[in-house]
Amino acid sequence: MFENQLKNEAFVAGESEKEPGAVTWQSPSNIAIVKYWGKHGNQLPNNPSVSFTLSAAHSVTRLEWIPKTGKGLRLRFRFEGREEPAFQAKIEKFLEQNIDILPFTEQFDLQIDSHNSFPHSSGIASSASSMSALVMCLLDMEQQIKKIPSPPDALRQKASWLSRLASGSAARSVYAVASLWGRTPSHSKSDDAWAVGLDDVHPVFKSYRDSILIIHAGTKAVSSRAGHALMEGNPFADVRYTQAHQHTTRLLKALQQGDIESFIQIAEAEALQLHALMMTSNPSFILLKPGTLAAIEKVREFRNSTAIPLSFTLDAGPNLHLLYPQDHESIVSEFIRRELLMYCEEGRWISDAVGNGPSRMP
Numbered sequence: 376m377f378e379n380q381l382k383n384e385a386f387v388a389g390e391s392e393k394e395p396g397a398v399t400w401q402s403p404s405n406i407a408i409v410k411y412w413g414k415h416g417n418q419l420p421n422n423p424s425v426s427f428t429l430s431a432a433h434s435v436t437r438l439e440w441i442p443k444t445g446k447g448l449r450l451r452f453r454f455e456g457r458e459e460p461a462f463q464a465k466i467e468k469f470l471e472q473n474i475d476i477l478p479f480t481e482q483f484d485l486q487i488d489s490h491n492s493f494p495h496s497s498g499i500a501s502s503a504s505s506m507s508a509l510v511m512c513l514l515d516m517e518q519q520i521k522k523i524p525s526p527p528d529a530l531r532q533k534a535s536w537l538s539r540l541a542s543g544s545a546a547r548s549v550y551a552v553a554s555l556w557g558r559t560p561s562h563s564k565s566d567d568a569w570a571v572g573l574d575d576v577h578p579v580f581k582s583y584r585d586s587i588l589i590i591h592a593g594t595k596a597v598s599s600r601a602g603h604a605l606m607e608g609n610p611f612a613d614v615r616y617t618q619a620h621q622h623t624t625r626l627l628k629a630l631q632q633g634d635i636e637s638f639i640q641i642a643e644a645e646a647l648q649l650h651a652l653m654m655t656s657n658p659s660f661i662l663l664k665p666g667t668l669a670a671i672e673k674v675r676e677f678r679n680s681t682a683i684p685l686s687f688t689l690d691a692g693p694n695l696h697l698l699y700p701q702d703h704e705s706i707v708s709e710f711i712r713r714e715l716l717m718y719c720e721e722g723r724w725i726s727d728a729v730g731n732g733p734s735r736m737p
């Protein structure tokens with residue numbers, strides 16, 4: 376098992392290797408087209424999911440380390456320049472739970488500084504970008520101290536595996552363009568424990584746009600952790616998991632072939648199904664806002680009347696992600712300004728696109 380392999384390979388710095396250092400990584404958020412909703416065991420998904428890696432919505436995280444003596448973790452975390460005890464506790468818990476794999480983190484004082492490119496209260500989930508950026512920093516730290524680089528593929532797999540434990544969907548943020556997380560017979564390398572990057576994506580999707588309409592910027596009424604848990608009693612759970620498998624198989628093919636029509640069908644069915652699952656949970660909850668539905672209607676009208684392949688998806692919240700080929704960027708931007716900004720809180724939207732995954736900063 377991969378976990379045992381990582382435990383066997385776990386690195387502890389020798390006395391002469393205990394030197395101070397620092398590294399900075401930028402890592403993006405991602406938007407799921409086939410959604411992960413429902414999990415079991417230690418952050419394992421109940422169905423496969425497929426996402427686009429984003430670009431503009433990202434976190435930048437700097438990790439500094441100074442040798443220390445004695446056992447136990449010692450870290451300080453700052454978000455946007457300020458101490459954040461809740462985030463710090465989350466990171467400490469993650470490191471403590473994985474100390475068998477990252478034992479060297481106890482040998483140093485750690486200082487972590489993280490920033491998001493998007494406003495904290497924009498309703499954009501930041502755990503995928505922030506946790507994957509942190510994991511990239513930790514693995515880079517390990518390599519710097521060890522002075523023996525790991526092969527890049529093995530490193531990304533380990534990064535995805537560790538990111539998954541920090542925040543499920545973060546597993547998908549470590550690859551360029553698009554990722555698949557969760558076992559499916561349609562991809563021989565797929566796995567529940569880590570995501571794989573999709574190499575064979577048609578050029579039209581490699582430059583796809585995602586314009587994110589901020590319909591409501593507040594924090595979610597129900598956390599995604601609680602939402603995942605409610606899938607256990609959901610009467611539609613089995614049907615949902617079967618459909619997610621079918622959608623994954625069809626989407627992988629559509630992404631390869633550049634089949635935009637199938638992409639639209641799957642993306643919108645998945646978005647609405649995710650929210651239907653929330654509405655049919657017990658207790659039920661609704662994260663959509665009236666503005667979300669009004670904007671969806673406008674998007675469909677626009678598509679029907681112009682034949683421009685504009686589609687939408689939703690995350691676990693009311694904000695609408697508009698997905699479309701780059702060629703239509705100026706006409707869609709004009710449409711957003713003219714007909715959709717009225718549904719956005721303070722007229723806010725984020726212009727994003729499919730991106731290249733995490734990168735190390737100078």
Ligand code: PMV
Binds near residue numbers: 407411424543545
């Ligand atoms: O990674 P989590 O536990 O926050 O769950 C994410 C769930 C969705 O964002 C709704 C869907 C997904 O696959 O990203």
